[in-house]
Structure formats: C-alpha cells, structure tokens
Amino acid sequence: MDVYVDKTKCTGCQHCFDVCPVAVFQMKGRGTPDNPDAEGANSDTAPEEMKWKGVTDKAVYDKWANVQDGHKHFAKDNDGTSGGISVGVNGSACILCQACLIECEGECIHITDDTGAKYQSIYK
Ligand code: SF4
Numbered sequence: 001m002d003v004y005v006d007k008t009k010c011t012g013c014q015h016c017f018d019v020c021p022v023a024v025f026q027m028k029g030r031g032t033p034d035n036p037d038a039e040g041a042n043s044d045t046a047p048e049e050m051k052w053k054g055v056t057d058k059a060v061y062d063k064w065a066n067v068q069d070g071h072k073h074f075a076k077d078n079d080g081t082s083g084g085i086s087v088g089v090n091g092s093a094c095i096l097c098q099a100c101l102i103e104c105e106g107e108c109i110h111i112t113d114d115t116g117a118k119y120q121s122i123y124k
C-alpha cells in the first residue's frame, strides 16, 4: 500500500493522524519560506506537483482558513492537536480502513493498493 498527501491542500486539521489505527501519518512543520521542507514535510511519496513548496491551494485555503472548529488550519507548526502538515510516512502499514479518506478536510489523501487501485479522500 502506498499513501501520500497532496501537501498543497493539507489544512493541518490532523484528522488523518487521529483516526488512523496503524499510525500511517505524522504531522510535520511547514518549514520556512526559503526551506519549506526543513522539517520533512515532503518525506512521503507525493509526486512533484503535490510536494510542499510553501504554497497552499487557494480554494482550500479560502474554504478553511476562517473555520472555527477547534482545529488550527494552516498553522506553521503542530501543537499536538492540529497544525503543520500531514505526511504519509508509513504507508506500507495501511489496512485500507478508509477512515482517513472520510475525514480529510483537504480531500488530499491518496492511497494506491497492492493491485494498483487508487483511492482519494472526498470530504463528506
Ligand atoms: S485507510 Fe490506511 S492510512 Fe487511512 S486511516 Fe485507514 S489504515 Fe490509516
């Protein structure tokens, strides 16, 4: 199983980290303007156009930036509850329970199973 996050759309809500039963995700900091990957935000298999380069998709930002739901959105660092950016560091452990696919605010989680079938999060 391969799991990666489209970093351009990750809000940092941390739902994926919280619901995954096998610890596929880690929350990383968003680095600095001159080094967005300073804290390892790109340490999963996301393709080039989905890597973290310090720029968030405008439509996702506009949708979530001012939402008051108890989670930090687009915060630079994670405080243990939200913030930062999610990285699929342990995709081989995924059991395809699909919990993260249901919960992902940014609709930015991509999973490819061992047959090559692809799954993507669609927020309810
Ligand atoms: S589908 Fe995979 S990555 Fe997502 S929550 Fe389930 S085990 Fe974790």
Ligand code: SF4
Pocket: 005, 009, 010, 011, 012, 013, 014, 015, 016, 017, 085, 086, 103, 104, 105, 106, 107, 108, 109
């Ligand atoms: S659930 Fe989606 S938007 Fe929220 S932190 Fe995880 S990957 Fe990012």
